Amino acid sequence: MGILERISDIEAEMARTQKNKATEYHLGLLKGKLARLRAELMENQTKSSGGKGEGFDVMKSGDARVALIGFPSVGKSTLLSLITKTTSETGAYEFTTLTCIPGVIEYKGANIQLLDLPGIIEGAAQGKGRGKQVIAVARTADCVVMQLEAHKADYQIPKLTLELEAVGIRLNQGPPDIYFKQKKGGGLAFNSTVKLTKVTQKLVQMVLADYKIFNAEVLFRGDYSIDQFIDVVVGNRIYMSCLYVFNKIDQISLEEVDRVARTPNSVVISCKDKLNLDYLKDCIWDKLQMIRVFTKKPGDKPDLRDEEGIILRGGSTVEHCCHAVHRTLKADFKYALVWGTSAKHSPQRVGLSHMLQHDDVIQIVKK
Numbered sequence: 632m633g634i635l636e637r638i639s640d641i642e643a644e645m646a647r648t649q650k651n652k653a654t655e656y657h658l659g660l661l662k663g664k665l666a667r668l669r670a671e672l673m674e675n676q677t678k679s680s681g682g683k684g685e686g687f688d689v690m691k692s693g694d695a696r697v698a699l700i701g702f703p704s705v706g707k708s709t710l711l712s713l714i715t716k717t718t719s720e721t722g723a724y725e726f727t728t729l730t731c732i733p734g735v736i737e738y739k740g741a742n743i744q745l746l747d748l749p750g751i752i753e754g755a756a757q758g759k760g761r762g763k764q765v766i767a768v769a770r771t772a773d774c775v776v777m778q779l780e781a782h783k784a785d786y787q788i789p790k791l792t793l794e795l796e797a798v799g800i801r802l803n804q805g806p807p808d809i810y811f812k813q814k815k816g817g818g819l820a821f822n823s824t825v826k827l828t829k830v831t832q833k834l835v836q837m838v839l840a841d842y843k844i845f846n847a848e849v850l851f852r853g854d855y856s857i858d859q860f861i862d863v864v865v866g867n868r869i870y871m872s873c874l875y876v877f878n879k880i881d882q883i884s885l886e887e888v889d890r891v892a893r894t895p896n897s898v899v900i901s902c903k904d905k906l907n908l909d910y911l912k913d914c915i916w917d918k919l920q921m922i923r924v925f926t927k928k929p930g931d932k933p934d935l936r937d938e939e940g941i942i943l944r945g946g947s948t949v950e951h952c953c954h955a956v957h958r959t960l961k962a963d964f965k966y967a968l969v970w971g972t973s974a975k976h977s978p979q980r981v982g983l984s985h986m987l988q989h990d991d992v993i994q995i996v997k998k
């Protein structure tokens with residue numbers, strides 16, 4: 632039996648099995664098996680040729696990469712054509728876009744690469760449509776924009792989330808804080824720092840045994856589920872931030888707009904009426920956790936024009952900034968003066984480890 636058939640067999644069995652106390656272990660085991668088969672499938676795909684597909688190899692460029700994921704005809708290409716200088720063909724029929732079309736969002740001096748992709752449908756993870764290629768591109772992004780048709784979002788969000796989960800992409804969540812280490816002997820040492828309500832030692836032991844792991848140290852530092860534990864065992868998961876973009880709000884009532892706008896991590900837009908598009912750029916900027924800083928020379932005023940800013944990741948230090956200015960600058964670094972919200976007083980004299988904030992001004996003093 633092929634891997635795909637085995638996967639669908641297990642999925643069918645899980646669907647048949649009622650969820651209750653008595654079936655908890657059986658379902659946990661099935662989840663473990665499913666994760667293993669999917670990992671195998673992904674492995675085979677990357678090994679075999681033609682996995683990537685023509686037209687999907689787009690060079691990374693700019694300060695960050697954002698992938699547009701969504702069902703067909705939700706308006707992905709319309710959006711790209713509106714907020715970048717690139718035109719991507721649009722149409723009232725599904726699968727207008729067949730490859731990856733890159734555009735650039737210019738915002739606050741940053742160049743954010745936005746990738747328009749073919750629509751994905753149910754079963755994409757198994758290769759339906761151009762699903763595999765689309766998801767492979769999504770894995771390379773810093774952030775996913777899940778574009779939805781506002782009046783179909785309740786259906787589209789869970790479906791797309793499942794497709795992404797099937798290939799190891801986790802949205803808007805960090806890796807579970809579970810310590811897991813295989814050992815040579817000694818059986819299973821299982822501990823937790825909090826009360827566990829979703830798993831038991833027995834369930835963890837059974838899942839591990841199914842992976843032929845009998846000796847291991849496991850420490851749960853949070854009340855995680857068996858799925859999250861399996862993520863840690865399988866590894867190779869991608870934790871990605873996701874912005875939900877509800878398009879075509881011109882087609883729904885104001886009450887509905889109000890309801891969907893309250894979904895966490897979401898923006899409501901209309902490409903047709905050009906509604907909220909600047910706010911969308913702002914939300915993408917926030918999601919990417921980018922900051923901009925300005926450098927200045929002694930005695931000069933800082934040049935605060937957009938194009939003069941240096942784009943860094945949130946949490947970046949003076950050291951990151953030095954690196955962004957010039958590779959060798961760090962070697963000559965003596966200290967820096969910083970003006971702005973990260974400075975306790977203006978200017979503050981700081982070292983390489985000082986953490987910068989958005990719109991700080993920095994003057995680097997060399998040895």
Ligand SMILES: Nc1nc2c(ncn2[C@@H]2O[C@H](COP(=O)(O)OP(=O)(O)OP(=O)(O)O)[C@@H](O)[C@H]2O)c(=O)[nH]1
Pocket residue numbers: 701702703704705706707708709710720721722723724725726727728729748749750751878879880881882900901902903904
């Ligand atoms: N009413 C309305 N229609 C829109 C809006 N945005 C896009 N459309 C229409 O939706 C249809 C599909 O738009 P596309 O941009 O081709 O959608 P897509 O997601 O790129 O589609 P595929 O490439 O086929 O996956 C077109 O007829 C657009 O004119 C909107 O905000 N409101």
Ligand SMILES: [K+]
Pocket residue numbers: 703704705721722723724725726727728
């Ligand atoms: K379309």
Ligand SMILES: [Mg+2]
Pocket residue numbers: 707708709720721727728747748749750
């Ligand atoms: Mg398109």
